[in-house]
Amino acid sequence: MRALLLVIDSLATGHLPEGRGAPTLDTLGQIFREIPDLALPALFSLGLGEILNGRVFDPPAQKCAASYGRIIQRSAGADFLSGIWELAGAIPGCPFTAADQLPNEFTASLARATGVDFLPNPSGNTRLLTERGALDALRKEHLRTGHPILTFSTGSHLHIAAHESTLAPTRLMQICRTARQQCDTWRIARVTGQLLAGQPDAWKAACPPLPFSMVPPRTVLNALSDRGLPVVAIGNIEEAFARSGITRAHPANSAGESLEIIERLWNSPQNGMLFAHLDCLAGSGISGFARELEAFDKWLAGFLEQIESDDLLILTGSNGSEPAALNPEHPRQEIPVLVYYGARTAPLGIRETLADVAATLCSFFGIDDRTGIAGEPLLTFHRQRRGP
Numbered sequence: 001m002r003a004l005l006l007v008i009d010s011l012a013t014g015h016l017p018e019g020r021g022a023p024t025l026d027t028l029g030q031i032f033r034e035i036p037d038l039a040l041p042a043l044f045s046l047g048l049g050e051i052l053n054g055r056v057f058d059p060p061a062q063k064c065a066a067s068y069g070r071i072i073q074r075s076a077g078a079d080f081l082s083g084i085w086e087l088a089g090a091i092p093g094c095p096f097t098a099a100d101q102l103p104n105e106f107t108a109s110l111a112r113a114t115g116v117d118f119l120p121n122p123s124g125n126t127r128l129l130t131e132r133g134a135l136d137a138l139r140k141e142h143l144r145t146g147h148p149i150l151t152f153s154t155g156s157h158l159h160i161a162a163h164e165s166t167l168a169p170t171r172l173m174q175i176c177r178t179a180r181q182q183c184d185t186w187r188i189a190r191v192t193g194q195l196l197a198g199q200p201d202a203w204k205a206a207c208p209p210l211p212f213s214m215v216p217p218r219t220v221l222n223a224l225s226d227r228g229l230p231v232v233a234i235g236n237i238e239e240a241f242a243r244s245g246i247t248r249a250h251p252a253n254s255a256g257e258s259l260e261i262i263e264r265l266w267n268s269p270q271n272g273m274l275f276a277h278l279d280c281l282a283g284s285g286i287s288g289f290a291r292e293l294e295a296f297d298k299w300l301a302g303f304l305e306q307i308e309s310d311d312l313l314i315l316t317g318s319n320g321s322e323p324a325a326l327n328p329e330h331p332r333q334e335i336p337v338l339v340y341y342g343a344r345t346a347p348l349g350i351r352e353t354l355a356d357v358a359a360t361l362c363s364f365f366g367i368d369d370r371t372g373i374a375g376e377p378l379l380t381f382h383r384q385r386r387g388p
Helices: 027-034 041-046 048-052 080-087 105-114 126-130 136-145 169-186 220-226 255-266 285-304 356-365
Strands: 002-009 067-071 149-153 157-163 190-199 202-205 210-213 231-234 248-250 272-278 312-318 335-340 347-351
Touching: 002 080, 002 255, 002 356, 027 048, 027 285, 041 048, 041 285, 041 335, 048 067, 048 335, 080 312, 105 169, 126 149, 126 157, 126 190, 126 202, 136 157, 157 169, 169 190, 169 210, 220 231, 220 272, 220 356, 231 255, 255 272, 255 285, 312 356, 335 347
Parallel strands: 002 272, 002 312, 067 347, 157 190, 231 248, 231 272
Antiparallel strands: 067 335, 149 157, 190 202, 190 210, 312 335
16 A cells, blocks of 8 residues: 655646636646657656646546646645645645745844844845855855855745854754744744855855755644654655654655655555655756656656556646746646546546645545645545555
């Protein structure tokens, strides 16, 4: 009894109803228009073609191996955490705080709580800190004063960076932990610490980033782990849920590494849920995204052969970081959902919340206590599954 929830960042299909977002944007549609020879046979065999053509209320025009539909994100936030939490059944009551919503006293309050002064990064871009020739004055001022550099980027994300010559790793972690407590009050979704190294004109990361996300309300991950079922996070899922409800975690530095981990764990004799987010596909423009999708589709074709009739695969997307050539501002779109289970094939329509995915997992594993978990199942499973 195994389930895999696989989320592909920026896999979105546009067509939001009027008043719900940006209906002119269609990430997958534009990719196919610009690269008409893009071939995704495995995804189309599951029903992606029906989704792209808007046939999500009718029986498939061509044979499909999965149930297929579109989902609308109900939560108001356009950040990563809002969407991924909603997929797990927790719909934030209000959006996380954006950079332009922070009052002037935030930095002063943070300085009082942490006991250090900060240097603001006016660019809002942490990558510039490691680019030669960029933000030279800021870096020199940091080395002179020892004050950590504070960056607030899109997606309600606070970054605290310091060169290793000015701050010990343990002190940076203490500052980040205190900042996390402060950011809960201001509803800032994520805090990340980064220690840097190198010469003044050529900084680089001295160690992996230190992530501190807000702890979500109860999700399907908690419901499953409370019942003794393994919940294994792959990629950045552990960070997104602040480890809540997760029994094991496997970080990954690329989409390919995440897929290797999925395949290895899937073939181990263990029940439970794997939850993976492929967040590296859309970072190299439209052509790069298309190549990554083709590589994923090739992997998927082989992986489908390993899924047994009582296993569950839910494949969906997110309103993430679309290729910059499309839109860099995290727009809202409908996202596709494909549910592969046995021989079940059905149109799922346009669902009103991503939380329907969480409700589906509860139904699959026979979880009756859905306290705090929103949504309605995409499919029903009549055989009750209880225990690991």
